[in-house]
Amino acid sequence: MTCDQARGLIPLYAARALSESDGAGLIEHVSRCTVCQTELVEAMQLGHELRATFGRLPGAPEGTWLSVAARTVGMPLLQVDLGSEMAGLSLNVGATRTGTPITGSLSILGREVPVLRI
Numbered sequence: 868m869t870c871d872q873a874r875g876l877i878p879l880y881a882a883r884a885l886s887e888s889d890g891a892g893l894i895e896h897v898s899r900c901t902v903c904q905t906e907l908v909e910a911m912q913l914g915h916e917l918r919a920t921f922g923r924l925p926g927a928p929e930g931t932w933l934s935v936a937a938r939t940v941g942m943p944l945l946q947v948d949l950g951s952e953m954a955g956l957s958l959n960v961g962a963t964r965t966g967t968p969i970t971g972s973l974s975i976l977g978r979e980v981p982v983l984r985i
């Protein structure tokens with residue numbers, strides 16, 4: 868692993884978002900490289916301080932998330948449209964009472980063709 872690769876993984880490691888195998892590769896590199904070792908220690912300290920700070924913040928009042936969920940049921944959470952007048956791809960994520968379905972469709976010359984429903 869190069870230093871550039873290690874530095875790309877350090878923030879993920881500090882955020883505990885790195886896979887076990889990538890983490891093992893990073894640690895193997897850091898054990899031999901003092902520059903990356905210093906960067907990893909700083910990133911982990913920053914991550915620890917951020918988690919501690921957020922841990923001290925008061926949470927949302929009870930019932931807030933239920934209220935938000937009740938008001939957003941059926942509303943699209945995300946829509947991504949790519950393409951032009953000739954062809955395009957649309958991806959939608961919406962909230963329903965049973966979850967967040969993800970749908971995708973391909974549009975060719977104005978005709979919608981569903982291609983994905985999860």
Ligand SMILES: [Zn+2]
Nearest residue numbers: 870873900903
């Ligand atoms: Zn390095």
